[in-house]
Amino acid sequence: MPHVPVLLDEVLEILAVVPGKFVIDGTVDGGGHGLEIARRLGPKGVFIGVDKDSELLTKLKSRIAERDSSHSHAKITLIHGSYAELPEILENKKLRRADGLLLDLGFSSEQLVSGKGFSFQNNEPLDMRYDTSANLTAAEVVNQLSEKELADIFYHYGDERLSRRVAKEIIVVRKRKHILTTFDLVGIVKKAAPRGYERGRINPATRVFQALRIYVNDELGELEKALNNLKKIVVPGGRVAIISFHSLEDRIVKNNFREAERAGILKVITRKPIVPSDGEIAQNPRSRSAKLRAAELI
Numbered sequence: 032m033p034h035v036p037v038l039l040d041e042v043l044e045i046l047a048v049v050p051g052k053f054v055i056d057g058t059v060d061g062g063g064h065g066l067e068i069a070r071r072l073g074p075k076g077v078f079i080g081v082d083k084d085s086e087l088l089t090k091l092k093s094r095i096a097e098r099d100s101s102h103s104h105a106k107i108t109l110i111h112g113s114y115a116e117l118p119e120i121l122e123n124k125k126l127r128r129a130d131g132l133l134l135d136l137g138f139s140s141e142q143l144v145s146g147k148g149f150s151f152q153n154n155e156p157l158d159m160r161y162d163t164s165a166n167l168t169a170a171e172v173v174n175q176l177s178e179k180e181l182a183d184i185f186y187h188y189g190d191e192r193l194s195r196r197v198a199k200e201i202i203v204v205r206k207r208k209h210i211l212t213t214f215d216l217v218g219i220v221k222k223a224a225p226r227g228y229e230r231g232r233i234n235p236a237t238r239v240f241q242a243l244r245i246y247v248n249d250e251l252g253e254l255e256k257a258l259n260n261l262k263k264i265v266v267p268g269g270r271v272a273i274i275s276f277h278s279l280e281d282r283i284v285k286n287n288f289r290e291a292e293r294a295g296i297l298k299v300i301t302r303k304p305i306v307p308s309d310g311e312i313a314q315n316p317r318s319r320s321a322k323l324r325a326a327e328l329i
């Protein structure tokens with residue numbers, strides 16, 4: 032399932048992508064936004080795409096090679112890493128700060144079918160790492176952390192009302208056997224949830240999976256780190272666009288932009304977040320929770 036870029040026109044406009052500039056896509060994935068940005072930057076532009084998931088970068092490299100007409104787009108460099116490390120990446124590559132930065136947070140549709148345990152709909156090893164060379168897997172987290180630590184993760188990162196019950200059930204089950212797959216975890220959540228929980232609206236495992244994914248990839252910590260380093264990544268007059276998909280991320284972006292504005296680091300361009308039109312949501316239901324916030328560095 033190819034990933035459909037969210038709020039593409041709005042991102043292009045707000046980042047003011049014009050020929051000859053230097054733009055970084057810190058979450059390039061399949062290049063849904065990135066390749067269109069690179070095209071608009073033209074042959075004199077520079078485009079850097081960063082992603083934590085090396086498998087996605089390999090796929091993107093072959094996509095670019097297949098349809099390459101390099102004379103019509105910017106010089107493209109793909110880098111495996113975290114957008115939180117962008118200051119170091121720029122320094123190592125001896126690159127100047129960029130004119131624009133895009134972060135389209137979270138996971139991509141391709142990762143849902145990557146076999147890495149992001150989806151509760153398929154039975155897969157419980158991994159959930161974007162970067163499979165780093166950190167603990169989700170299985171290690173559920174098998175190793177204490178009941179309280181697990182309950183806190185489900186509560187804080189998933190807003191899960193049943194956080195304690197799920198954590199308790201995990202401890203009961205893991206005394207008998209290791210929890211290794213997505214379906215092991217789905218079974219535990221179902222057992223912990225009362226009948227009719229969520230009333231069929233969303234799968235009862237949705238919040239627990241979201242919470243584990245955020246924890247395993249330190250998503251909020253990475254976001255805060257990048258936001259605190261914007262001056263080292265983007266030139267004065269350059270722009271930053273961030274698309275978030277849940278309130279935890281959006282709150283961090285909103286508050287950080289506000290504080291940075293007070294400190295004279297940037298000017299917020301979006302007083303209210305830009306959200307997808309009804310037409311976009313109809314075509315791409317995944318876009319419904321997207322919020323785009325943008326700022327200009329001073």
Ligand SMILES: C[S@@+](CC[C@H](N)C(=O)[O-])C[C@H]1O[C@@H](n2cnc3c(N)ncnc32)[C@H](O)[C@@H]1O
Nearest residue numbers: 036058060062063064082083084113114135139
């Ligand atoms: C929503 S997708 C981006 C989709 C892309 N804009 C497109 O339209 O094709 C998010 C991507 O961010 C990557 N990602 C998540 N956290 C990251 C981080 N800290 N650094 C770099 N990439 C990250 C994920 O691996 C995933 O590929």
